[in-house]
Each structure stands twice: as C-alpha cells, then as structure tokens.
Amino acid sequence: MAISLKGDQEITSAPTTKSKTLRINLNSDIYGTFAEIGAGQETARNFFRTGAASGTIAKAMSAYDKDFSDAIYGIEEDKRYVTQPRLKKMLGHEIDLMEDRLSRSKHPDKLFFSYANTVTTIDFAKQFKGHGWIGIRFQLDPLEEYNEIILHLRFKETDARLQQETLGVLGVNLIYGAFYLNDNPKELVKSFYDNLSNDQLEVDMINFSGPRFMYVDNRLMSLQLLKNGMTNAVMFGPDGNNLLPAQVLYKKNILALRGSFRPVTKVNMDMYEKSKKLFLAENKVKESRTQVIFEITLSNLSGEGKINERDFLDRAELLCSLGQNVMITNFQQYFKLVEYFSEFTKERMALAMGVNNLIQIFDEKYYRNLSGGILEAFGKLFYRDLKVYMYPYKDQESGAYINTENLKVHPRMKELYKFFKNNGRLINIDDFDSETLDIFSRKVLKMIVNGDHDWEEMLPEGISEIIKQKRLFGYSKTRVKK
Template sequence: MSDSPIEKPEAKALKINIDTSRYGAFAEIGAGQEVARHFFQVGKASQTIAKTISAYDMIVSDDIYGREANGRYVCEARLEKMLGHEYDLLVDRLADTRGAHTKFFAFANTVATASGGHKQSHGWMGVRFQNTPGGAHNEIILHIRMLDRYRLQQQESLGILGVNLIHAAFYHINDPDQFIPHLVDNLKEGQIVIDVIKFRGPDLSEFDDRLMNLELVRRGLAEAILFSPKNEILNVSDAVYGKSVLIQRGHFRPITTTHLDVMQKGILQMKGDVSASETKNVEVLPIMEMTMQSFFTDGDVNEKDFLARVETLTNLGMHVMISNFKLFYKLKRFMRRYTPHFMAIIISANYLEKLFTEDHYKDLEGGLLEGLGKLLEQKTKLYVYPHKTSMLCMTTKSFFPQPHLRHMYSYFLDNSQIVDVAGCDETLEYMHSRDVEDLLAKGDPKWEKCVPDKVRDYIKSKKLFGYK
C-alpha cells in the first residue's frame, strides 16, 4: 500500500475523465471491456475516450493487428501490436485538430480467463502515453496472472488493475518508489500476480526494470523473476516453455570457478537424463537462482549488491532467477507450472544435511516425507556435486542422515532421484562465495584465481564486493 490515502477505482477513473488534456483509445481482448467500463460508469467518459474495441473473433483480430508467427493471442508481441496500432491510429487521425493541447494514450490488454479447473488465467496489459502534448510516447507493460477462482472475480480485479495502471502512468511517474504501491491499490492479497513489468520512454528514465521487478518479488506480487543473458526481464512462462531446466541455487557474491564447474557437470549429466526421459530432443535451460532473502542488509534490500550479482552472472551468458522460494519443493512446483519436461536442481553435497532437516517441513502435514515427495518425481532429480576440502570429500555416499531417515534417503538413491554428478577425483576443492569475499576483504590477490576471468575483470572495473 502507498503512504497516501488510497483512491477508489471510481475516483481514479473520474479524475482521468475530467482531465481534459488526456484523450485515448481502449482495446481489450479476452475479459470484456472491464477497464473501459470504469470510465463509462463514472461519467464524463466522452472527454477521455475516443474509441473502445474488443476484437474477439480471431479472423477480425488478425485483420486488425496481424497474425502472430506462433499463432498465440495472449502474448507480449500481440499486446505491442495492439498498443502500436491504436496509438498510431489515434495520433494520425487527431493530431492536427487537437494535438497541440492533448496528451494522447492507448490502453490495451489481451487476457485469458477461466473458472476453476487447471487452466491458467493470465494476460498482458499496457499503456502507451504522452506526458506532454506533442511529446514522444512512453510505454508501461506488465504480465499478470489472475488467482481468483471465478471468471467474474478475475474480470473485476483486471478492471481495477487497468485503472490503477493508467492512473499511475499519468500521475505517479515522478516517484518510482511509489509506483507499484499505487498499481495495486484496492486489490486484495492473492488476487493478482504481476511477474513482469517494463518501462520504456524518455519520461521513464528513472525507472530501472531490474529494480522494479525485484520490488515485485519483495512485495510478494511476483513469486520469481527471470533475467536473460542480455540483462533483460523475461516472462518465465515464455522462457522455460518446452525446455528442460537445470537450476543451481547460491549467493553468487561473486560466482566462483566452482559454481561454473557445478553447472557444467550438471549439464553433462542432464543430457543423458533428458535423452532417457524424453521422446524428442529438448533444449536444456541452465538457471542460476538466488532467493530474495539473500539481498537484505539490515532489513532493507541492498539494490547495488543485487545489481552487481545479477550483472556478473548475465555477463557470463547466464539466465538468472530471483525467487521467494526458501524450499526447493516450492521452487520445483513453480517451474512445473510452465514445463512438463525433465528438470533437475543441483546442489553441493554439504547441502544434503539441510535438505534432510525436518524442521524445514513442519508446515506440511506429511513433514519431510511430503516435502521431498513433492520435490522428487519421475521427471525431477536432485544432482549432487562433491563438496571437497583439504580434509575430506563429501558425496551422496558419505552423507548419513538421522537413523530414522536413512531408509527414506536410500529409497531416493536406489531410484536414482538423488544422484552424484562427479566423483572426488574429478573436482578441485570447493570454493564458496564467502571464501572469495574473505580474500577480498583482506586484500589478498588470491581471489583473482577463484573466479572466472570475466568476473575478475568486472569486479575490478566496477570495484564490487569490497574490492579496493
């Protein structure tokens, strides 16, 4: 929630309607005209709305906006075409008569709603707008999932969110910290997930997509966000669809040579498992994952540290995920929403003790057994990388859980659901991020040998992680 009093959707819509400098078009597909409806109901809509359209018929929609190469209608590319077409048409028709004193805008959404069942209710929503008459346009787009059980409830929350988006775009772009709180005004917890938000345009230069999406995770509005190797925000659903996923969790402050070897050995192991479990060739998507909790310093998110860690990973060509999932079975369940293909999570052998700590699963009726049962199934495995020190080397074979858990552990080993990806002779001593941090703090140049060359150069150039 924002610090200022919350305006109701009706008040926001009326404020926009009586703002005679704003004039625009609405294009909504898939859930009625729930956003435009608010503006019609409060009165004075003729001062704001030049046009509304709902192109439900696929042939009609394709004729207006063009057909997508993948044949989909609920996707980012479709939203972009809708915004571009409606905005350009509006400006082309009205710029001569009212362009000198009007800030034009186009709002669009393309969504799929459903009642009950397992079908996902989701969509894309955006607004393209001028901040000054005759000025260049700006654009804000978001991907949402609607969590209400029934279609009518989903439509209502969609309408509120759309009004909030337009209102925030018009009146709250001078304060990025308050934009997201205004975006979710009048929405209850658990109604909407916003898992992608993007800002473009000359009047939105203060908005950093990376930090704004991190804020979605921090506030619990998104379960996870994903960065591409180009340091861009991706929609998780689109990125992992049709792929097998390999996830390595860590702090990566910074990533070490060991972390790279962990992932490389995991990929080699996964190629064989994918071939055995899939009937066709499936691409493997490696993801470096960090939890939201790892970015807090004294109760606040350390934004500089967050950007440094993400950038060192994406500079190595990696996909990076930030999630709110403390436990692996919740992370796995989230990923299963988007891909049915083989999946693996890879850990260091010393993490097995934490994995088999019963206190972590006390919120489950079935305790640890239920948690591990939800994590490991026919197409999901836990890969284990040797944890080697100067004194010992730990693998699956040298881990012994508490006596009453050993039969359970043996079951997962015997069924190859927990597997080693390498032997002790195939790896060097395990180098943790904290080991590099300690060397950096001491000014010991040995740290340079513990990280990939590209990371070493980046740390030096940006003076990251305490380097001086």
C-alpha cells in the same frame, strides 16, 4: 512540459478506483484509446461510469472475433492471441491511428496514450484460471517519444465475472500510475494492488521502457514484485529485461542451480558445466528443449535483515554477463521450487547443489509446517523422477571428498536417504575441478572488500574485470593491497 493537472485541486479523496478515473477524466490533456480483448471492456467501463470521459476516451473497442482481430492487428506466427507480441502490436497500432487521425496543430498539448489488454479468463471446467497481458504506451510531453509499461498477470479468482472486475481495477491503476506516479516507479508498481489483494491476482512480470524510464533497471522492478508479495518468482535474461517464467519454462527440461552467487565463482561455473553435461545425457533430454536456471532465494538476498538492492544488482550483473537466465524466488524449500516448475512443464527436471544443501533437504526441521512432514515434501520433490546432482566437498581435516557415498545424514533419515540414492535419484558429479573446491563466495567477497587482489584468480574469465570496472561488491581501487 509538466502534466497539466486541470481540475486536480477538486480531487481530495483517497485513491479509490473512482477517484483515480475522475482525476484522469478531469485532466483535459490526457487523451487516448482503449483496446481490450478477452474479458470485456472493463477498464474503459470504469472511466465511462465515473463521468466526464469524453475528454479522455478517443475510442474504446474490443475485437473479440479472431478474424476481425487478425484483420486489425495482423496474424501471429504462433496463432496465439494472449501473448506479449500481440499486446505490443495492439499498443502500436492504436497509437499510430491516434497520430494519423488527430492533428497536432489542433491539439498541441494533448498527451496521447493507448491502453490495451489481451486476456483469457477462467475456463468452463475451472481447470485453468486464466492469465493476460496489459500495457500502456503514453506521453508525458507532446514533443517526447512514448513511454511504455507492460505487465503479465495470472488470475486467482474462480469466477469469470470477478476476474473481469479485477482486470478493470488493475487497468485503472496502471493508467493512473503511468501519468501520476511515473517519477517513482517503485510506488507505481506498489499501486497496482490499490483496491485489490494478492488473493485476486498475481503480477509476475513487468517491463518499463521509454525516455522517462531510461534509468529504471527492470531487474529491480522484478524485485519489487517479490518484495510486495505480488508473485513468488521472477526471471530476467542476459540483457537485463524481465522474462515471463511461464513462457521460458513451458514444456522445457529444467536444470536449476541455487546459490548466493555473491560473487559467482569458478566453483559455481564448474558445477553448472558438469551438471548440465550429466543432465543432457539423460534419456529424452535435448539441449534445444532445455532451460538452465540460476536461482537465488529472496531470503538469501535479505540475509542481513533487509534486501540490499545494490548487492542484488551486483549479483545480477555478473550472472547476466555470463549469458545466464536468473530467477529470484520466495521458495526457501526445494520442493516448492519443483512444484512451481511443474506448473509449466511435465518434462525432466534436475537440481544441482553442494553437500550442505543436500544435508538440509534431509533435515526434518524444514518440514514441520507440513502435515505430512518430510514424506510429504519428498513426495512433491521427487514424484517426477527428479534427479539431484551433487557437487562434492573437500573435508579440510581428512582431505576426503564428501559425496553421496559417504555423506552423513541424521540417523532417522539414513534409510530414506539410502532409498533415493539406491534408486538413482542422487547422482555424484565426479569429474569436478579439484583445484577450485576450496573457493567459496563468502571468502572471495571478504577478499574484495579487504582489498586483497588474489580473489581475481578465483572467478570465471572476465568477471574480475567487470567487478573492478563497475565497482561491484564494495570494490575500491584505493584499497587494493600492493
């Protein structure tokens, strides 16, 4: 059954917050509850103020008191309230009440929904700007299972009242998008910033689920957040679902490997295994408190002028199959990546990279936009005792292995390079696999496209089978050379 748009013909204005709430209020089939914790009842207030809300709002509540909240939704194991599990409990509880208290025979065409948020706004000292979870569980057909959209936001404004108003507008955008833009998830994501700007908030995680979103790849939705400038970093796990970076990285030791992974090769995995071994040997680094990140920059994804979403998903597919957490970022410069990690942890950090990336780090041209130049960048990059594990490169002419001992940097950078090397910040990966050093992703990709089957031996176990089975990176069985 398609959504009835009773009264919609009267709505002709631009999608302001008021026009969105009025369109929903005039649709007699949309009916649900609002449960908001931590920042007032700002979303429900927008619907009340517009008028005609009696046909939309079954109940609006705010269980501010922790004991009342626990009595209604249960107690979380970690005793926290601004979490995704808490939000999902709120959504589920309110939908169950709707189904239990309202007769389907009396309301055969009603499309039930529950909207919820659990939020903490800026603290009194203005040190922590606040964050929150918001979501909606909703029907698009009374006989269908429920769909769900959940997202995480971080406030940027420094005034609690402004943050509350921002949350209210975002909530309206989410509810409106769920009912009227569900057939175009990319536009739905973009609509979150209707009547808002990225100076007010950051949306850094989103997940879609339910029958109407069966074919939505949540990793692709993460990419939309980056493309739309809603956040600077997104993360997804081996199951393909999006993860909240702050949650995954909180108080963790972090080892990051940047690459194109187009496709992931034996060299990539050797670098991962050997750098991880070195990192775990560091003082106070325990494996149980360590997170390894395979990171791809947005600029790497848009190397041909625009982002190729199919190519992005191909890379993601392989890294996920290897059980890795993948992060896509807007941080072209390493010091910005380290700064980002430092928002969530004070523990040890390390970067694993090849020769070319290390040379770029010591190239002044990448820091011309900084008032303090390369010294400012290095202060941010190395101030937390960061270690760089360097994977060697084999010079094809001389046959020599290039590492930190014989690496050539610009003459002006020699003393700076020597300083960090002598202070144990630049560490060689010595037990590398010399048999795989001449494997490069771009070489493998060219072989796949040209139909040269020798590429299969250059990839980790099982990866070539996935590429062939799913026709990744332009693989075609008909082009394979005999």
